[in-house]
Amino acid sequence: MQKDQPVLRLQELTRVHGSGATEVHALRGIDLDVFPGELVAVMGPSGSGKSTLLTIAGGLDTPTSGKVLVEGTDITTASRKQMAALRRRSIGYVFQDYNLIPALTAAENVALPRELDGTSARKARREALAALEEMGLGQLADRFPDEMSGGQQQRVAIARALVGDRRLVLADEPTGALDSETGESVLGLLRARCDAGAAGVLVTHEPRFAAWADRVVFLRDGSVTDTTLRSQAETLLQGGVAAQ
Amino acid sequence: MSIRHGLLALLDRGPRYGYQLRTEFESRTGATWPLNVGQVYTTLARLERDSLVVPAGEDDSGHALYAITDKGRTELREWFARPVDRKSPPRDELAIKLAMAVGSPEVDIRAVIQAQRLHTIRAMQDYTRLKAQAIETGPTTRDEVAWLLVLEQLIFSAEAEARWLDHCEARLVRLAESIGQADDDAPKRQADSTDSATHRPARR
Missing domain, CATH: 1.10.10.10 (Winged helix-like DNA-binding domain superfamily/Winged helix DNA-binding domain)
Structure with a gap:
């Protein structure tokens, strides 16, 4: 899996807010690669820079220096038009409060980025229905957001983030507004989409949700302090977890 | 047990x-x-x-x-x-370790906390993967359901530990700031007090 090109590559990323005495270094030289099939969780105390990292990776903010490569294209030097196209075609964003358009049905919400990208309405709808089906929401395609539960809305948002050939999903506290079990099922779906080949970055302060990731990156004061990889869980448990 | x-x-x-x-x-x-x-x-x-x-x-x-x-x-x-007795909690090595570290100025508590947090989160990743497998196969037998519950217990207690570590760290940072001002004999990890806006205890 790691032999592929990274879907997202952050290189020596820095972000400084303000200047002079009020200067704040939100990010100090971050390097991070996220490969297809990989879910990376970013954790850290508030103010550690984790949300800044995600907004820059998604092209919603620009770095002070450094590069952001999405499928090989440096989005920091892309034109507004190129950037908009990348956001429609390559990058999916999932927010804590879903950000669905209330006047559109689930299927219309999911189809929208495809239609904006020039796909015919018929084809966009077909893709949207398939994406909703994968999220287990086939029957809710024609419901409006306010006719769905929070967990259902967030699953629609994930479907919208990944519809078409988009392979990068950036999720900012996606479980923040959900109860524990619903949050877990949303994470399970995100995990499944990554297992199917997408690359995901998840910002969360919940250890239990971060634990779904392949890698957990700890940020502190704008720098990566540590990274965990998964170990071989099977061998871990065969030794007896509570032998201690 | x-x-x-x-x-x-x-x-x-x-x-x-x-x-x-x-x-x-x-x-x-x-x-x-x-x-x-x-x-x-x-x-x-x-x-x-x-x-x-x-x-x-x-x-x-x-x-x-x-x-x-x-x-x-x-x-x-x-x-x-009968509820499981909480009156005599089992000895917790981590709690003892942190309590001892508080009294030992030469120990960098933040490093102790971070090392444990990494270890704990990594264990949670492993348990979570096993849980995802258990859910995928759909627990049907009593043994499978019992195993899922036990796994989730491991996840929840590891989570409690990770949260407690976050809390300890935040509290120690706040305390270090106030003790640093009051105590001339403060351990060297109290950062220099001229720089209050970006005051941070030294890393490991």
């Missing part, structure tokens, strides 16, 4: 022999708390001494069987009804 009551619960399903009890205990708890056969026999001997089980002959292969007694069933019912 109550091996005693675990064995009584298994014997409540019918007579069993020692090795069989060990196997069933482990498959019910996903081998999370491995037992050796010696522990099983020692426990059975105590249960027999307390009249909670009795020898019940041999099976066709000559294994010595044990059966639960009425007294054993009463004990088991009471165990299920």
Whole structure:
């Protein structure tokens, strides 16, 4: 899996807010690669820079220096038009409060980025229905957001983030507004989409949700302090977890 | 850990022999708390001494069987009804370690906390993967459901530990700031006080 090109590559990323005495270094030289099939969780105390990292990776903010490569294209030097196209075609964003358009049905919400990208309405709808089906929401395609539960809305948002050939999903506290079990099922779906080949970055302060990731990156004061990889869980448990 | 009551619960399903009890205990708890056969026999001997089980002959292969007694069933019912005692919490090595680190200025507590947090989160990643597998196959048997519950217990208690570590760190940072101003003899990890806006204790 790691032999592929990274879907997202952050290189020596820095972000400084303000200047002079009020200067704040939100990010100090971050390097991070996220490969297809990989879910990376970013954790850290508030103010550690984790949300800044995600907004820059998604092209919603620009770095002070450094590069952001999405499928090989440096989005920091892309034109507004190129950037908009990348956001429609390559990058999916999932927010804590879903950000669905209330006047559109689930299927219309999911189809929208495809239609904006020039796909015919018929084809966009077909893709949207398939994406909703994968999220287990086939029957809710024609419901409006306010006719769905929070967990259902967030699953629609994930479907919208990944519809078409988009392979990068950036999720900012996606479980923040959900109860524990619903949050877990949303994470399970995100995990499944990554297992199917997408690359995901998840910002969360919940250890239990971060634990779904392949890698957990700890940020502190704008720098990566540590990274965990998964170990071989099977061998871990065969030794007896509570032998201690 | 109550091996005693675990064995009584298994014997409540019918007579069993020692090795069989060990196997069933482990498959019910996903081998999370491995037992050796010696522990099983020692426990059975105590249960027999307390009249909670009795020898019940041999099976066709000559294994010595044990059966639960009425007294054993009463004990088991009471165990299920009685909350697990929290009055004498088990010794927690991590809590002891942090308490000791607080009193040892040469120890960098933040490094201790971060090392533990990494370890704990990594264990949670492993448990979570096992849980995802367990859910994927759809737990149907009693053993599979029991295993899922045990796994989730491991995840929740690891989560509690990770949250507590976050809390400890935040509290120590705040305390270091106030102690740093009051205490001339402050340990060297108190950062220099001229730079209050970006005041941070030194890293490891």
